[in-house]
Amino acid sequence: MNAHVHQPHIDxxxxxxxxxxSEEGGECVEVATRPTRVHVRDSKDTxxxxxxxxxxxxxxxxEFAAL
Incomplete structure (x- = not known):
């Protein structure tokens, strides 16, 4: 697996x-997909x-997380 930590053009x-x-806080994840990359961030600290x-x-x- 090739993982890179960087900030793409966020806008x-x-x-x-x-x-x-949920809107109540807690562990929230946001995902943005591009053709060659998937970006994942903490929605509480964008x-x-x-x-x-x-x-x-x-x-x-x-797939693993769904098990």
Missing amino acids: QLVWRRSSYS ARAALTVEPTAWAAFV
């Missing part, structure tokens, strides 16, 4: 919040750098 990404997140991974790595993580 060019469309972020989606996890369907498991100024921090996003974790960026390849789509295949993200798909493997989502």
Whole structure:
């Protein structure tokens, strides 16, 4: 898995919040997908750098997390 920590052009990404997140706070994750990268960030601290991974790595993580 190839993971890079950097902040992409934040204004060019469309972020989606996890369907498991609530408006009450807690652990919230936002994801923005691009053709060659998936960006993941903490919705409570959007100024921090996003974790960026390849789509295949993200798909493997989502499949594992669903178990």
